[in-house]
Amino acid sequence: xxxxxxxxxxxxxxxxxxxxxxxxxxxxxxxxxxxxxxxxxxxxxxxxxxxxxxxxxxxxxxxxxxxxxxxxxxxxxxxxxxxxxxxxxxxxxxxxxxxxxxxxxxxxxxxxxxxxxxxxxxxxxxxxxxxxxxxxxxxxxxxxxxxxxxxxxxxxxxxxxxxxxxxxxxxxxxxxxxxxxxxxxxxxxxxxxxxxxxxxxxxxxxxxxxxxxxxxxxxxxxxxxxxxxxxxxxxxxxxxxxxxxxxxxxxxxxxxxxxxxxxxxxxxxxxxxxxxxxxxxxxxxxxxxxxxxxxxxxxxxxxxxxxxxxxxxxxxxxxxxxxxxxxxxxxxxxxxxxxxxxxxxxxxxxxxxxxxxxxxxxxxxxxxxxxxxxxxx
Ligand code: ADP
Numbered sequence: 151x152x153x154x155x156x157x158x159x160x161x162x163x164x165x166x167x168x169x170x171x172x173x174x175x176x177x178x179x180x181x182x183x184x185x186x187x188x189x190x191x192x193x194x195x196x197x198x199x200x201x202x203x204x205x206x207x208x209x210x211x212x213x214x215x216x217x218x219x220x221x222x223x224x225x226x227x228x229x230x231x232x233x234x235x236x237x238x239x240x241x242x243x244x245x246x247x248x249x250x251x252x253x254x255x256x257x258x259x260x261x262x263x264x265x266x267x268x269x270x271x272x273x274x275x276x277x278x279x280x281x282x283x284x285x286x287x288x289x290x291x292x293x294x295x296x297x298x299x300x301x302x303x304x305x306x307x308x309x310x311x312x313x314x315x316x317x318x319x320x321x322x323x324x325x326x327x328x329x330x331x332x333x334x335x336x337x338x339x340x341x342x343x344x345x346x347x348x349x350x351x352x353x354x355x356x357x358x359x360x361x362x363x364x365x366x367x368x369x370x371x372x373x374x375x376x377x378x379x380x381x382x383x384x385x386x387x388x389x390x391x392x393x394x395x396x397x398x399x400x401x402x403x404x405x406x407x408x409x410x411x412x413x414x415x416x417x418x419x420x421x422x423x424x425x426x427x428x429x430x431x432x433x434x435x436x437x438x439x440x441x442x443x444x445x446x447x448x449x450x451x452x453x454x455x456x457x458x459x460x461x462x463x464x465x466x467x468x469x470x471x472x473x474x475x476x477x478x479x480x481x482x483x484x485x486x487x488x489x490x491x492x493x494x495x496x497x498x499x500x501x502x503x504x505x506x507x508x509x510x511x512x513x514x515x516x517x518x519x520x521x522x523x524x525x526x527x
Contacts, residue, residue, distance in 0.1 A: 187205055188281050189205045189279070189280040190203040190278070191280075192273070192277055193278055194275045197220045199221055209261070215256075222234065225253060226253070226254065229251035232251060241276070246265065246266065249266075249267065262283050264281045326352070329351050336348075364490045364493070371420055371499050377420075381421050383421070384409065387429075391405060391429070397434075401441055403432075404442075405445075406444070411448045412455045416504045417504075420504075423500060424496070425459070427493040427497050428520045444460065445459075447460075454526045455523070457521070458522075461517050464514075465517055479491050494508075501522050504525075505524070507522075508523075509521055
């Protein structure tokens, strides 16, 4: 700050013989003091303000009130001890650059101020400069509250995952196995309608299991930080193709991987889940009359890497490009294409956990190209 404590003092009590140079300096300095949005002042060792600049009027007190009241009276009762100790230190000639306390305004509201201060034993005062940080603190507190709420939500989701895995899966396993037993033992012995009903029940129980498993995977991604290992996407894709081999063979899909694929920083398991969902979808959402062709490639960009999984399948209406990444969002009847509607929501979560993003470029009937962008480490 260009204004020194001593200059402030000069304005208050000019002791020189009216030398024009000093008067001019004093005028400049008093104008600068008037301009400052920060609270500038000189607090005397006697406990009273000696000088305050016009910014203090933001507290709603007149100059006279400020001058006539012990300055500690303006300080929030809980902050007085800290202020007293700091002033005692400053009185020895010390300085502080980051000290905060609350001051009471004339209307009773307290404002947080961040001070830098310098004590001057020869002037018998402490020179202070304070910035009102109330709004910033409120914003920080709001952010902290939101982070805490988010954290709580995550914990709740984790608890849900636990309930889903232990409390729901277990009875579901029992329902499924007895239904399957019924199906095996009594198929053909009851009438056709009974066989059909048992078939529906078995199908429903299996779907519920798929949903629970997917939800579990989704909530686990939320509760674990993405790792920070160097993950070779080439290896990830190779592993996924192995896992999906039966579905690929069954559909007759042709999969081309444009080598080399890059490495990204992250979690190999989660990246595997992401790639697996995209390739499985590319296999699944094909026209019934022909096998799909799928290309996995990567593009080096200025600030990151882009992985693309492209297919020549049924494509997606551009109006639905955002919707498909939402939880449970599906564009087709289950009889047409099976699924839980969680896969792409999971992919988005994993991409975002890796500091990246995911989107699709597609048109109905013209194939889809899913793009995943990862930032450069
Ligand atoms: P699911 O595959 O279980 O239905 P997803 O979340 O993986 O759920 O996908 C959501 C929806 O997005 C799908 O139901 C489908 O309508 C659409 N979709 C996803 N991938 C493709 C694709 N490669 N081609 C066409 N549509 C797709």
